[in-house]
Amino acid sequence: MSQLHGIVTVAHTSTYAFECITPETDEPDSSPMKRYSAFAIAREAFSGHKNWDRAWRKAQPKKRYDVVIVGAGGHGLATAYYLGKNFGITNVAVIEKGWLGGGNTGRNTTIIRSNYLQDPSAAIYEKARSLYETMSQDLNYNVMFSPRGVMMLAQTEHEVRGYLRTAHANALQGVETRFITPREVKEIVPIINLAGPRYPVLGALWQERAGSARHDAVAWGYARACSAMGIDIIQQCAVTGVLQEAGRVTGVQTTKGDISCEKLGIVVAGHSGDLANMAGFRLPLESVPLQALVSEPIKPIMNCVVMANTVHGYMSQSDKGEMVIGGGTDGYNGFTQRGSFHHVEETVRALIETFPMLSRLKMLRQWGGIVDVTGDRSPILSKTPLEGCFINSGWGTGGFKAIPGSGWGFAELMAKGHSPLTEEFSMSRFREGKFIDESVAAGVAH
Amino acid sequence: MLTFECPCCGAHADETELHAGGEAHIKRFGPGASDDDFEGYLFTRENPKGVHFERWRHVNGCGKWFHAARCTMTMEVFGTYPAQTFQPPKDLLDKITEKRPGWSWRDLS
Ligand SMILES: Cc1cc2nc3c(=O)[nH]c(=O)nc-3n(C[C@H](O)[C@H](O)[C@H](O)COP(=O)(O)OP(=O)(O)OC[C@H]3O[C@@H](n4cnc5c(N)ncnc54)[C@H](O)[C@@H]3O)c2cc1C
Ligand SMILES: [Zn+2]
Numbered sequence: 120m121s122q123l124h125g126i127v128t129v130a131h132t133s134t135y136a137f138e139c140i141t142p143e144t145d146e147p148d149s150s151p152m153k154r155y156s157a158f159a160i161a162r163e164a165f166s167g168h169k170n171w172d173r174a175w176r177k178a179q180p181k182k183r184y185d186v187v188i189v190g191a192g193g194h195g196l197a198t199a200y201y202l203g204k205n206f207g208i209t210n211v212a213v214i215e216k217g218w219l220g221g222g223n224t225g226r227n228t229t230i231i232r233s234n235y236l237q238d239p240s241a242a243i244y245e246k247a248r249s250l251y252e253t254m255s256q257d258l259n260y261n262v263m264f265s266p267r268g269v270m271m272l273a274q275t276e277h278e279v280r281g282y283l284r285t286a287h288a289n290a291l292q293g294v295e296t297r298f299i300t301p302r303e304v305k306e307i308v309p310i311i312n313l314a315g316p317r318y319p320v321l322g323a324l325w326q327e328r329a330g331s332a333r334h335d336a337v338a339w340g341y342a343r344a345c346s347a348m349g350i351d352i353i354q355q356c357a358v359t360g361v362l363q364e365a366g367r368v369t370g371v372q373t374t375k376g377d378i379s380c381e382k383l384g385i386v387v388a389g390h391s392g393d394l395a396n397m398a399g400f401r402l403p404l405e406s407v408p409l410q411a412l413v414s415e416p417i418k419p420i421m422n423c424v425v426m427a428n429t430v431h432g433y434m435s436q437s438d439k440g441e442m443v444i445g446g447g448t449d450g451y452n453g454f455t456q457r458g459s460f461h462h463v464e465e466t467v468r469a470l471i472e473t474f475p476m477l478s479r480l481k482m483l484r485q486w487g488g489i490v491d492v493t494g495d496r497s498p499i500l501s502k503t504p505l506e507g508c509f510i511n512s513g514w515g516t517g518g519f520k521a522i523p524g525s526g527w528g529f530a531e532l533m534a535k536g537h538s539p540l541t542e543e544f545s546m547s548r549f550r551e552g553k554f555i556d557e558s559v560a561a562g563v564a565h
Numbered sequence: 566m567l568t569f570e571c572p573c574c575g576a577h578a579d580e581t582e583l584h585a586g587g588e589a590h591i592k593r594f595g596p597g598a599s600d601d602d603f604e605g606y607l608f609t610r611e612n613p614k615g616v617h618f619e620r621w622r623h624v625n626g627c628g629k630w631f632h633a634a635r636c637t638m639t640m641e642v643f644g645t646y647p648a649q650t651f652q653p654p655k656d657l658l659d660k661i662t663e664k665r666p667g668w669s670w671r672d673l674s
Contacts, residue, residue, distance in 0.1 A: 392612030403608035405587075406637075451585035452637045454614050459567065461581050494608050550604040 152347040155259055174339060175346035180353050180378050184212045186533065187371055187380040189358045189394060191215035193224040193334075193519065194511055195386035196341035196352075197526020198533070203348040205527070206534040211350045212380075214373060216357035220338030223388050224519065226456075226488035228411045228445045230424050230433070231520040232269040232329035234296045236285050237555045239543035240497060241292040246540060247524025251332060254523060260340030262332045263438075268423035269329035270299075270307065272473070274318035275429055282324040296326045310420050310476050317472060318429055331424060331435060337522060361398040367506040368398070383508045384533055389454065389489025391512035400504045403549045404493045404513050407448045410458035412466075412485040416440030420476070430469035434477075442480060444470065448490060448516060458487035490515045495548075497555035500529050500541035509533050510546070572645045574627035586620035589632050590651060590671075614638055616661055616668045618653060621645075634661060 153159065153172055163171055186202060188195045191213045202208040213219075231251055233244035250257075251264045273279040282298055289296040301313050304323050313320040342352055353375070360372035361383065370379035385394045389406040416439050426433035431447045446466030449459050463485055471477050493499060493513040498521070500511050511529045514521060528540030543555060567580040576582075588610055594602040611617065617637050622630045632650070634643040634657055643664065644657045653673070661668060668674060 390614075393614055401605070401609045402612070403604075403610065405610050405612050449585075451587075451619065451635075452612065452617055453640065454638050455640060459580060549608040550600055 152343070155261075174343040175352060178212070178346075178351035178353050180212060180214075180356065180373070180375050181351070183370075183379045184351075185210040185380065186382045186384065187211070187378060188213045188384040188386055189371065190222070190385070190387040190390075191219035191338070191342070191352055191354065192222045192386065192388060193220070193337050193341065193522035194388075194514065194525050194529070195384070196220075196338055196345060197522050198384055198386060198511065198529045199345045199350050199352075199526075200341045200348075201526045201530035202534060203345065203350055205530060208534060209349045211345075212378065213345065213350065213352045214356050214358055214371070214378070215352065215354045216374075218354050219342050219352060220335055223488040223490060223514075224338050224522070225335055226411070226486055227334055227519040228433070228435070228443050229331040229334050229519055230269060230329075230426070230435070230517075231264075231331055232326050232424075233294050233520070234269070234271070234285060234289055234324055234326045234329065235557055236288050237497075237557060238288075238292060239555050240557055241289065241294050243524045243528060243540050243544075244521055245292070245294050245524075246527060247521045248329065250523035250527065251520075252328075254332075254337070254340065258340040258344050260336060260343060262336040262340050264330070264332040266328045266330040267435075268307070268325065268327045269426065270304065270423055271324040271426045271428060272304070272320055273298075273322045273324070274320060274427060274473075276321070278429055279321050282322070285324055294326075295328060296324055299323050299325045307423060308421055308425060310474055311425070312473055312475050315472070318427075320473070329424070334519060337519075341526075358394065358397070361394070361505070361508070363399070363505060368508040381507065382533055384511060384529065385503075385508065386511045386529075388512065388514065388518070389491050391491045391510065395503075395510070398503065398505050398508055402499070402510075402512065402546065404491045404499070404515075405452050406454060406489050406491050407451065408453045408455055408458035408487045409445075409448045409490045409516050410462055410466075410485060410487040411443065411445040412463055413437065413441035413443050413483050414477075414480040415483050417442070417480070427470065427473050430472065432466045432470040434470060434474065441483060442477070444482075448492065454489055456487045456489060458485075492516070495554035495556045496558040498525070498544055499546045500525065500532060500538075500544040501546040502532075502536075503546065567640055567642070569621060569631075569633055569642055569645050571623045571626060571629070572631050572647050573623065573629040576623070576626055578623055578626055582623065582625040584622045584624045586622055586630065589618040589620050590653075611671060613670060616643070616665055616670050618670060618673075620648070636665070 199211050199213045233248040235241050255261050273282050286298045356373050356375045358371045362370040368383045395402045421436050424435040435443050492515040498513040528538045531538035532541045594606040630648040633645045643661050
């Protein structure tokens with residue numbers, strides 16, 4: 120136990136350390152944003168790299184905006200970005216209670232894939248994946264998208280059948296995946312133990328253009344691009360109430376005063392229940408802690424992402440060399456951003472069967488985030504009972520990969536009142552029995 | 566460490582001995598109910614930051630279901646009580662009020 124306490128303490132320090140490196144300035148910045156480039160690096164080298172512009176302005180809230188977005192995670196920032204870029208709506212504030220990207224966006228294991236079973240999921244996740252392909256160029260910010268391939272192991276006969284079905288569904292959806300044999304698995308991942316004992320590897324669903332990206336950079340890249348369009352990102356400002364008149368949203372109460380708005384977008388992941396409560400409606404989701412951990416850094420041994428859903432664990436290797444490991448959520452509601460102690464052990468124990476080399480590694484740190492999980496494990500991008508108020512939530516354990524697609528669709532929904540990407544993800548689907556059931560399809564999310 | 570006292574067998578059980586069963590005191594709405602009630606019963610959940618009432622099962626012990634009141638922010642367990650009731654006992658509610666003045670959960674406070 121004392122050992123686990125050690126891990127937890129380290130995790131907290133690292134979380135706070137991240138606050139200090141958020142680049143920001145007090146000075147109102149009227150000069151246009153300078154582009155990042157190889158030339159810029161050379162230019163800035165002349166002054167010892169001391170004169171780089173801040174990546175985004177520090178904004179004080181105005182009295183009124185056309186659109187207020189609550190939550191400066193990836194989904195909130197991407198929404199603001201596409202409101203500006205696709206619809207010319209830039210009188211927008213993104214309000215964040217902590218620091219931008221400090222929620223799940225800065226805590227996830229960065230798996231990006233789009234090999235989902237159901238058509239509406241494949242559409243939004245593939246839209247997102249394809250936007251990741253060009254994100255660094257689009258945002259002029261290196262998000263280190265690395266399409267290194269994602270492999271989902273089939274370790275029972277049921278999983279084999281399930282993934283064959285998904286591979287066929289993906290072919291019809293235009294998502295490039297294929298089912299590969301154990302031999303191919305071993306070729307791609309030499310450190311794997313195919314033989315079991317409990318769960319032999321019988322094949323895998325392989326998406327070659329899936330992979331990972333740098334999570335902080337995604338948040339920072341969107342923030343910088345938003346700021347350059349004139350969008351205000353207001354950090355250290357918590358929304359404490361939703362103002363309404365005759366069934367219509369009129370603004371929000373915050374720790375920096377009231378701010379009125381025409382439209383409100385709630386994009387707060389694990390805190391969705393809280394915000395819905397303020398706005399006066401209930402949601403079909405619950406918030407639970409999800410954890411991840413990393414090992415000490417080692418030489419490159421695995422150059423793709425491997426998910427073992429039957430045993431509930433997945434792993435990739437970071438550019439620093441750490442093995443990045445994740446598993447399942449806690450079984451009960453919680454807001455501790457820490458998670459239960461035994462889950463760490465359970466996850467590693469499960470993975471050691473398939474990756475025996477893990478047993479020799481020391482685990483370096485562990486952390487948690489609060490994920491909002493719906494009954495069908497699919498997100499909610501929807502109008503709400505409160506006119507003018509929209510919600511983007513329920514991404515649960517697997518929404519990092521969806522950030523650009525979600526922002527794209529949600530911005531369209533907020534601007535035009537409907538979007539083909541978000542249509543099926545309405546919160547009324549539960550009442551109507553139109554689930555988008557990915558819980559069976561994936562077994563585990565991410 | 567999250568531990569509960571099982572009201573059935575009296576054991577102080579660690580969470581690894583237990584299975585979490587979700588929100589407590591959900592009223593069942595079946596055929597003939599309104600769409601709102603039916604949706605509420607099946608899907609809509611309390612998701613409080615703070616006091617929460619839940620069902621737990623002592624799976625790796627006596628096997629019985631029971632109820633618990635817990636704080637989702639601090640993991641403090643206020644108390645446990647038997648499964649055969651529609652409502653938490655009064656002394657537990659008083660204890661919660663003492664520790665979390667002004668709390669509320671559904672129509673309890
Ligand atoms: C350990 C872990 C591993 C994961 N692994 C993966 C993975 O491999 N792949 C994947 O695709 N997904 C993964 N996910 C899920 C992914 O992280 C989330 O789905 C995604 O980051 C959600 O983004 P978001 O912008 O909606 O939420 P967040 O990034 O959490 O942003 C919400 C923001 O709202 C703010 N906020 C909350 N309340 C208020 C308020 N009252 N006022 C103002 N601001 C408020 C918060 O401070 C927060 O910054 C993982 C999650 C965790 C925790
Ligand atoms: Zn018992």
